[in-house]
Amino acid sequence: MRYEMLDKPDFAMVKVTFDSPGEQMVVEAAAMVARSSAMQMETNMRGGMLAAAKRKLLGGESVFQNTFTASQPGETLYFAPAPEGDVEVLELDGTTPIMMSSGAYLGGAPTIQLDTKWGGAKGFFSGTGMFLLKAEGTGPLFFSCYGGLHAVDVGPEGYICDTSHVVAFTDGLDYDVQKVGGIKSLFLSGEGLVCRFQGQGRLWMSTRNPSSLAAFVQPYRPVQRSN
């Protein structure tokens, strides 16, 4: 199985070319763009209903995922996230799981397991939601964000990221949600809360966040009259 990233970075799309029958790729519901017609598509709740419901309710992912199975060599599959933005692929080798914020997961090899992790009460106020999605196993993992994806290697000195811009990070990084600046900053800075990462690993952040776009559009909604 080979994959190619197309139309990066603004409108990234993944093209997968299968080398042999039986090869599979798991993709979030509705992310498929195109596929060879002989390819089989199976819709399922990966990990069973409970795990799927947990992912949906807690991890912000769809209940259903589609598994595409190649029937012959050379078949292709295209998939893309809903919002405009970038997609990153990581070849997981089984040693370092990846933590993703709500909605960042796009797809991956069937050998990758997904689990919803409690982000801790500290995650309660964070834009990333209370829960994180943990991907572990081997094979390619695809995740996406609204906007550009900026990666930072976190060293012993750590790194600070606005909570609404956290996309993913390597498991093993410690993080704390905290405010920046003094108490005045909490209400007036417009910065809300930040994640302070510590340890050795990699952090991916988005250069835009969808809530800012929503906040911009909100005043343009028509106003409902009471009568």
Add this chain to the structure above:
Amino acid sequence: MPQIEIGYRPAHSLARVMLQPNEQILAESGAMVGMSTNVHMETQSRGGVMGGLKRMFGGESFFRNTFTAQGGPGEVLLAQALCGDMMTLEMTPQGYFIQNSAYVASTPDVQVETQSGGFKGFFSGAGVFILKATSQQPGQVVVGAFGGLQELQCDGHLVIDTGHLVAWDATLEYSVDKSGAGWIASWLSGEGLVCRFTGQGRIWIQSRNPGEYGQAVGSMLPPRKG
């Protein structure tokens, strides 16, 4: 002066500001994406309470944040809220006029003040307002566009739709006017208000109009409670 690199251009641009020890950058509230742990952020209203109030009425956020690298070099990542390109303007003796929502960040020596006067009335309804950036020393201002950024040269006269303005050299004279011969014709043309420039200087425009975009998307959304 901090080194400023702009990446991910043009659609999802991100400004990476590299600060030497004790160097500072001021940024629009909410612009911070990430930063080193030794960067200290402080919220302050520069120019005192009156200066802050003046800015608040200008539609610009009342508070800007000052980022300072402490005990060593550090970086700050900054981005505007909407999609689009960003660029760094090097300060000139005459300075710049900047449409308030285009302002992203500036070096500490740059004075950023709200312009009052005739322009205000025309723009206030749209939440758009004009800032003037000046500096006696070398300095930089980071501006952001909704969509792409283009530099136009004004050689005498130029007319620009107010919704597409980002910034311009303060050497230029400007006035806000209806676009057509009469108010009705202007309204029907959909062009609304335009800015008429006179003189010699550069003007930076954005290829999309945020107000038009808001109306296009907002009108498709369910009504909100009034």
